[in-house]
Amino acid sequence: MNQDTAKDRLIWEAGDVRQSVDRVAVETPIAMVYNGLSHAVMMATPDDLKDFALGFSLSEGIIDSSEQFVGCDETRTEKGIELNIDITIGQFEALKQRRRSLVGRTGCGLCGVESLDQAIPQPSPIESTLQISHAALENALTTLADKQVLQQQTGAVHAAAWCEKDGKVQFIREDVGRHNALDKLLGAANKLGKTEGFVLVTSRASYEMVYKVASANIALLASVSAPTSLAIELADQCGLTLIAFTRPGRHVVYSG
Structure with missing residues (x-):
């Protein structure tokens, strides 16, 4: 399944109408199925799906390490894609217990949680002491746009980039969903054993984005857009450097 597809369009401009073909990002349901048990369906770009499965499993706390990811x-169908994920028995039993505790509950604001403690979990303090220069951040930002191939074609996707300490962008992942792009990146970074680097995202820095990065023991998250209050508070608590409004010649440090 392709990342993008051709769609006819009508363009109205200055009183004139013309027809053309546009490249549009593909969005499809991706079902996360653990040991035969359906867990979640995400609307995502159908690419880098094994990275997605690993990154999602880690950032959602379904597994604690890649060793538990078997x-x-x-499985691709006309309706979407099933990711049939095998995890170790202990982690699968924990997942089933978590799901049983939710039976009969309705109207939850956050899917998959049953209490305020679960809604705002706390990752362990970050052990890395990575520091980068302003020039490194500028280098990463300048390089990122050229690597966003799907964004250039469609204008409809987010990107998450893995950057080395000097700002060199090693690889990126793109997706119609910002969380999905980050999960794909974290899965790829885990497989490649990447630890000493930082993440640059093209979306806002929400609580969930900070949580996912901190859970991977990555010391710095830079965003091109704004942070939220909870994102800043969590970054302070776990020792993550949070940078937002990352633009050419300017960025704002909110934590770290």
């Missing part, structure tokens, strides 16, 4: 197979 494997992943894809």
Whole structure:
């Protein structure tokens, strides 16, 4: 399944109407199925799905390490894609227990949680002491746009980039969902053993984005847009450097 597809369009401009073909980002349902048990359906770009499965499993706390991720197979149908993920028995039993505790509950504001403690979990303090220069951040920002191939074609996707300490962008992941792009990146970074670097995202820095990065013990998250209050508070609590409004010649440090 392709990342983008051709769609006809009508363009109205200055009183004139013309027809053309546009490249549009593909969005499709992706079902996360653990040991045969359906857990979640995400609307995502159908690419880098094994990275997605691993990153989602780690950032959602379904597994604690890649050693508990046994494997992943894809089943593609007309309705979407199933990711059939195998995890170790202990983690699967914990997942089933978590799901049983939710039976009969309705109207939750955050899917998959049953209490305020679960809604705002706290990752462990970050052990890394990574520091980067302003020039490194500028270098990463300048390089990122050229690597966003799907964004250039469609204008409809977010990107998350893994950057080395000097600001060199090693690889990126793109997706119609900002959380999905980050999960894909974290999965890829885990597989490659990347630890000493930072993450640059093209979206806002929300609480969930900070939580996912901090849970991977990554010391710095830079965003091109604004942070939220909870994102700043969590970054302070776990020792993550949070930078937002990352633009050419300017960025704002909110934590770290």
